[in-house]
Amino acid sequence: MADQPTAFERFVQGILPENPVYRQLLGLCPTLAVSNGMKPALTMACSVAFVLLCANVVTSLIRNLLKPHLRIVVFTLTIATFVTIADRFLAAYLFQMSKTLGPYIPLIIVNCLIICRCEVCASKQSVFTAASDALGQALGFGLALSSIATVREIFGTGMFFGIRLLPSAWPDWVIMVLPPGAFITLGLLLGLVNWIGIVKSRRSVND
């Protein structure tokens, strides 16, 4: 257990160095689907954060009882329980938003990000570490989601959070809020993040 990262390291790593979307390419399905505006993106990020935190804590609490061949099933059922809670909550208090997000809330169950965190971290480390890992990853996921949503909403509708940012003469790039825009935006942002990484590593080599 000595070589496992500490709680703080886990938290910091989740935000940028091991960002779930840009670095690990996990959870791309909701990333692409709900990032056509800031509001759905933030709701999605919050739901994922809630599910990830609860699932990580529960998995960490029962980690000594887990049988290796059954662990994936246990993870999925734990996640499914919390996703049901999140889904019912959204349907009760944010009905319009839950209609907009549609099937993508239940699809959090099969989001590889959460299963991956349960497997990599929560099933091996203590509750506190698992919780801070969940928070870090959720923050990283939220950052990635909102960065994509920012680009898509501003170019696609000229608005940000529903507030007009660009002059109304701006010709809305409708394609940005449609499915192709999601792929292209994520592809370009991914290239940008890779490029920054390459430039940084070159600089550190030169120094």
Add this chain to the structure above:
Amino acid sequence: MIYFLDIMLIALTASLINNFVLYYFVGICPFVGVSRKVEMAFGMGCAVTFVISIAALISWTITTMVLIPGAPLSSFIAGFFLPEEAAGKIDLTVLSYIVYIFAIASSVQFVEMYVRKFFPLLYRSFGVFLPLITTNCAILFACLTIMSHIVGVDNPADAWDIGRSMTLAFFGGVGFTIAIVIMSGIREELEICDIPEPFQGAAITLIIGGILALAFMGFTGVDSGIRDTIMPAPTEQNLTMAPLQAEILAQSDF
């Protein structure tokens, strides 16, 4: 005739117009991850189509027999504890996510054992992908779509039967296969292209996916076009529309 048309349109919509990968973004992980060789992509697509059909069959059965309000099995069991009035109204749809994911996980496990035992050759080509399929969103998505067409409808006659559900699932799988095979064909060519370093790997795949999605958007409206051609709108509506349109035209002329 109407039923046949309905089936045909569901198939067309699921496979091309609202393609699972390029329109709903489900099953992106294998799309980005495994689509390097055409044969592998085709194997993955076949495995997904196979599992998605089985999962849809199971989930349709569970939904109509157990989960929806007044389902036969749940009201029969509840009849032992509750008065008849209350037993008929038992609604278990809140459990649907847990039930579906359990059905998918177990059917994947079952399919894996069955294929390994009876089709060793197929297992060797599927083998790697089968456990991955449990976490493939496309399968849960198909189950959820089927559920939304059974639970969400107001008129019980509009609820999807087994034929429609299986069509959606199977052709959703076919659409997934089409998308992933096209993508892998392009990626085989990309191997010899000079791509800027930051864009190598996933980034260029996503951008190509965007262009593919753009191409698939060309199918939009095909379904309503076919529906209108085969079953023209009721004639009374045409009659009431015609004078109105003439009036509008007349007004715009003067």
